[in-house]
Amino acid sequence: MVEKAKNDAKDSDKGKGKDGAPGAVWFREPQRRRRSPGLSRERIVATAVDRLDREGVDGLSLRKIAADLDAHATSLYWHVPTKGDVLDLAIDEVFAEISLPDDHRALDWREVVLAYMRELRAMLLRHPWAASLAGTRPLAGPHALERSEAVYAALTRAGFAGPVLAATAAAVSNLVIATASTQAAWAERAEAGSRDALRGLITERHELYPTLAAHLEDFLGDWDTQFEIAARTLVKGLAAQRTEGQA
Template identity: 40%
Template sequence: MPVDKKQPIPSVWTRPQRRKREQPALSRSQIVAEAVRLLDEEGIDALSLRRLGTRLNAGATSFYSHVTNKDELIELVVDEVYGEIEVPDAEGREGWRGAAGGCADSLRAAMLRHPWMASVLGGVGAAYLGPNMMRISEAMVGMFRTAGFPADEADAAVSTLTAYVIGMAVSEAAWLTLLARGGESEQEWMERLLPAAEEAAQGHPQLQEQYAALREKDPRETRDAKFAYGLQRVLDGLAVRIDRTGG
């Protein structure tokens, strides 16, 4: 598709709005809400404007003023999910760690509610310019500024935290999607996997010990604990940096 040089970057957020000769039958919010439902039910491979139009009982002209292609639609649904994320108020310099942890938990939870997010985050336009992403970014930068980070480091701190969360959540989402396709629960999968893993670990006593311990644990609780452990270590590192900068 040729690049529109009048548009700063190819994004639904920078494209000039088309003139509406008449009130469209569908609102942008209706289109986006149904697209999210389609993605949650059937995954990213099922998403198309044609499929969405069928679900909404609407033709292509109903979408025209709101979204012109699949890439724009993905930008919209991603920002819609970001609208579910909460950034708690740090309530002063000493509260930054709890606020950062709450934000991280909220981001992870949103991604696990919508596992298809894992496959699109790397390709959502050239920038995240949606209103919900702007709200979250502003709040997180403010949180780290309040914590004591200098202005030129606050954004890097945000990137460090979100990179950890997204990295972990992408792996979890892929795992949960695989399970859903196979129709198995995490517990059922682990019950089938562990005997083979224990057999493969013969001669590796530390791995044998770890696998044996997993028999007594709920797989979801194990995932939660691993995420929480890594999150606290990331926050430990950020706290050290705050101390060194005199924050």
């Protein structure tokens, strides 16, 4: 399977232009890197993360990273051949910020899953660009795989197996990625003004949206409370499914 993934990545990379195939950097054979004073893959990735935090994916290019490093763009290609490689390396770099309890293998699986969900959300809100990449690019780097291993291990201890295990792990991550993406999208606008406008719209047209109008403040509740309720509800539902022997 790994060999096939490597070959597929090489083949797809040929037809994907300058960005390469998503995740190809993890399957491609490492290339020999030319020595460049003061330049390394680690510095390039750190600079890319900083630029992504400031300008998002649309503001990222190898030329801009080179300018930030006071280097020539061609010298970057010896370390990161494509923009796609940079994106994959950057998303894995920020996954390293997700901490799990040192004794997570001995903890109750629910504690581990909730801790992961909270940490993943906090990371995605610190790096708003990461939520869209986490949902569209393979998370095949060492930091992401280490976190996936911890979540899978916790869910396996809980008794989940087979396709249900994979679906359960996906539900855990997808809930966080979706809610963080929504919050990040609102934050790009003047959120207070948008909330006021939506409140006014629903209030004015309450005949059309009577249930939303009746629960308006809950509908427009704060992000942290809504996320915590959603995360706990999901884990509680998973626990119930496991107890009922459906997993």
